[in-house]
Amino acid sequence: MAIQSPYVTADVIEVTEFPPLVERYAIRGVPKTVINNSVDFVGSAAEAQFIEHIQRAITPAGS
Amino acid sequence: MAFLSDNDRKEIREVFEQLHGDVKLVYFTERESPLFIPGQGCPTCKDTRMLLEEVKALSDKLNLEVHEFVADSELAREHGIERIPALVITSDTVKGKVRYFGMPSGYEFSVLLSSIVDASQETAGLAEESIVALSGISTDVHIQVFVTPT
Structure with a gap:
């Protein structure tokens, strides 16, 4: 998705190498995905579902 | 000692036959020192560099740039790199940013290979629907996937 859109940054983070992130992002299970610090989920997501998560993350609250 | 066995190399070469355009791997690491101070520095930086060099050697379409995080801090900032080891996968067709933090080992190694191919x-x-949905996005989206070695 980051390949397709200039607005998307996609990071994979090997969390055992960066222990402070475990606490900062409340990681209890992996893979954990966090989008714009507003939407998060644990486990995999189908492509269409992932797009929905992105859209939810960029939609202002209350709209 | 090599990270990849002869068999790994053979399989990865087959995967890389799907490479269409050139892909650049921009790797940020620490300055390598013969001193090892426990609890300090970047324990996987050197291994990650060696692994990437082995991968790079398996296709003419791959380029590897190695940068020191501190010495090349301006470039690191340009790529938004705040921690190492960090790898940025770029090509003429990558419009956003694709980055890996930490050593891509185990399952993540196959994810790295497929990211290179993509x-x-x-x-x-x-899928076509995803491309349409993504083209409608005009605000920054930062996806972070946290993983552990498997």
Whole structure:
């Protein structure tokens, strides 16, 4: 998705190498995905579902 | 000692036959020192560099740039790199940013290989509906996937 859109940054983070992130992002299970610090989920997501998560993350609250 | 066995190399070469355009791997690491101070520095930086060099050697379409995080801090800032080891996968067709933090080992190694292949293609293997949805996005989206070695 980051390949397709200039607005998307996609990071994979090997969390055992960066222990402070475990606490900062409340990681209890992996893979954990966090989008714009507003939407998060644990486990995999189908492509269409992932797009929905992105859209939810960029939609202002209350709209 | 090499990270990849002869068999690994053979399989990865087959995967890389799908490479279409050139892919650049921009790797940020620490300055390598013969001193090892426990609890300090970047324990996986050197291994990650060696692994990437082995991968790079398996296709003419791959380029590897190695940068020191501190010495090349301006470039690191440009790529938004705040921690190492960090790898940025770029190509003429990558419009956003694709980055790996930490050593891509175990399952993540196969994810790295498929990201390299995707970065060399025009469409990144996405469904038409996803491409349409993504083209409608005009605000920054930062996806972080936290993983552990498997």
